[in-house]
Amino acid sequence: RKEVEQDPGPFNVPEGATVAFNCTYSNSASQSFFWYRQDCRKEPKLLMSVYSSGNEDGRFTAQLNRASQYISLLIRDSKLSDSATYLCVVNRVGDDMRFGAGTRLTVKP
Amino acid sequence: EAQVTQNPRYLITVTGKKLTVTCSQNMNHEYMSWYRQDPGLGLRQIYYSMNVEVTDKGDVPEGYKVSRKEKRNFPLILESPSPNQTSLYFCASSRNRADNEKLFFGSGTQLSVL
Numbered sequence: 001r002k003e004v005e006q007d008p009g010p011f012n013v014p015e016g017a018t019v020a021f022n023c024t025y026s027n028s029a030s031q032s033f034f035w036y037r038q039d040c041r042k043e044p045k046l047l048m049s050v051y052s053s054g055n056e057d058g059r060f061t062a063q064l065n066r067a068s069q070y071i072s073l074l075i076r077d078s079k080l081s082d083s084a085t086y087l088c089v090v091n092r093v094g095d096d097m098r099f100g101a102g103t104r105l106t107v108k109p
Numbered sequence: 110e111a112q113v114t115q116n117p118r119y120l121i122t123v124t125g126k127k128l129t130v131t132c133s134q135n136m137n138h139e140y141m142s143w144y145r146q147d148p149g150l151g152l153r154q155i156y157y158s159m160n161v162e163v164t165d166k167g168d169v170p171e172g173y174k175v176s177r178k179e180k181r182n183f184p185l186i187l188e189s190p191s192p193n194q195t196s197l198y199f200c201a202s203s204r205n206r207a208d209n210e211k212l213f214f215g216s217g218t219q220l221s222v223l
Binding site (some may be wrong): 002004008041042043044045046087093094096097099100101102 | 144150151152153154157167197199206207211214215216217
């Protein structure tokens with residue numbers, strides 16, 4: 001079983017739509033959680049960290065559910081420029097980042 | 110400008126011909142790491158280094174070597190490449206391993222081994 005699992009998609013949504021991705025992780029010792037964005041064949045870039053109480057950054061909202069071991073990313077009012085692959089990443093103290101395989105999002109006009 | 114510089118961007122080679130992918134960072138980071146990315150598998154760590162002369166295996170180290178003789182450089186060496194090493198490779202760095210949530214990535218190397 002993969003340590004971090006994501007629905008690969010693709011998610012095809014119209015501009016202005018709200019879309020949500022989930023990610024599950026298997027190691028209950030995981031302590032830090034992140035969403036990275038990756039454009040086609042380019043380097044991943046940190047989108048946002050995920051905090052226990054949930055956090056928001058503009059149109060993006062991230063939430064963590066430790067009991068069920070999943071994190072989520074909600075994108076409101078989708079823009080064409082949001083088209084990318086979104087990587088779920090978890091980390092344990094003293095260990096290295098574990099990346100999900102990514103969820104592909106395409107926002108269409 | 111703070112950056113991780115990775116070269117080459119694209120590389121096509123043949124089985125068995127030794128190659129090196131270079132990685133350099135200008136942020137005085139202690140921690141550096143190599144990943145490979147394959148469809149459906151996400152980024153998998155090959156090797157990492159916590160400081161000069163300190164390197165360790167990641168999840169998929171077979172067929173790869175690294176060195177960390179200087180803080181800024183962390184080359185990835187394939188002594189005898191094979192077709193199953195065809196992949197997209199990324200180098201990354203962060204201030205230190207404990208602070209590796211803020212990873213800076215190089216622009217990637219697409220390697221094809223024929």
